[in-house]
Amino acid sequence: MTAFDESERRAWAAQADAYAGSFAKLCAYPVPRLLDAAGIEAGMRVLDVGTGTGTAAAAAGERGANVSAVDAEPSMTAVAVQNAPAASVHLAALPHLPFADDEFDAVVGNFVLNHVGRTRAALEESRRVTRPGGRIAVTIWAVPAAAGQTLLGRAVQAAGVGRPAHLPALDADDDFPRNEQGLAALLEEAGLKDVVCETLRWDHRTTPEEWWSGPAAGVATIGQTVRSQTPEVVEAIKGHFGSLCAEFADRDGVLVLPHAALMGHGRA
Template sequence: MTAWSVGPLLDAAGVTSGTRVLDVGTGPGIVSREAMRRGADVIALDADPGMAATARANVPGLDVREAILPDLPLPDASFDAVVGNFAINHVSRPDEAVRQFARVLRPAGRLALTCWEMPPSGALSLVAEAIEEAGVAVPDDIPTPPFADLGRPAPFGALLRDAGFADGEASELRWLHEVDAEDWWTTGALARIGTNGVIVSRQDAPTVTRIKTAYDRLATRYATSGGRVALPANALLATGTR
């Protein structure tokens, strides 16, 4: 689903041939791969060693390093562009991370970051709505997502301006993510990833069945054909110039 925003992200950062790019939170490397296809010189970072290894395997020749944001072990003014595709929403101190992004950018360098829009809707809310409809309460120990305050244009743009990006602003991104409904249930509810996955994993079998029944009913709102659904994906793109 996050692959759709790669093009707008790199366009906003002005990534073309010869651009020196830092890809933060590279994940499987899809942003770096497209930047390299454009002729950019890329260094990629990820906090997870396994994900860094995946990026190396997916993008031959990519320089992938391990780092946990906001720590950024790179020299000042060493990049023309810093990009992060849904990375800032995994950072516990986003304000410090953005200041570090500013530090490693050269004068007139560009920053571009994506973040999910809050409150969740469409693709991000389908499993959560099913959990709620099934009468399952969110456990007290489930934290509020660290990016909840950034999921609106004004705070997201302000995050950049507070870090020194005078023209920092955030705009909306909208697209449809078409996927097999059963695959979305498996990755969104049964994979034990994210808030919804943790909640579902704690339930007994009858409760999981009740959640799945609610999910199947709610998913019909987005049905296309052959068991597939077209889920609205709603995100923000923040950009600024150093």
């Protein structure tokens, strides 16, 4: 396990409920497109890697697929069992999956590559458990980020806060350009054929209270950054956040946050 992986485990420990109440609805947006890209149909054997609270697993089950799902965080698998009761949910982390070679017709991973230290190995493992000709489809956040995605980071920067030293970055050898070309190259390096990548754009609607609840609870890297500050600095970040929200608020005070993600898919 890399230092990045260890940091991710700590960041997400016992965070399923806080994630469900903050960022989960945002991350659910690409799921229908992701399942379409993987060709999910009734009767298919499907694996959802990094299932989180089980959104993609539940959606695949609604299409009649036979679904297995894994996540590295016990609180996530506990919620996924409730949200996707027809799925077989396991505690496991990329790049080590507890399945046989060629076991699945399709594998999907919604934003999981943002949270693994060995991205190429993760995709190679996903290919290992996918039958020849089966499809793999993944999403990641795009760089540069869309305006709505940078809101919280801008508030942190405005308070003079940088990335804490205890949060390691991804090793350079495991990183890749977070654009269509970079994701396509990563999928091809993992042995996938007929690779296609595209950018998904959407406006996420939320409230300032809901959007702040994620970092306030320590969810993800942004949350770990906020929670590692003194109470005074946290209040300063929250104040800047409140001011910046005005850029995105509609007449009812609802935030309309533009986001962009990359979706890539190919055949094993």
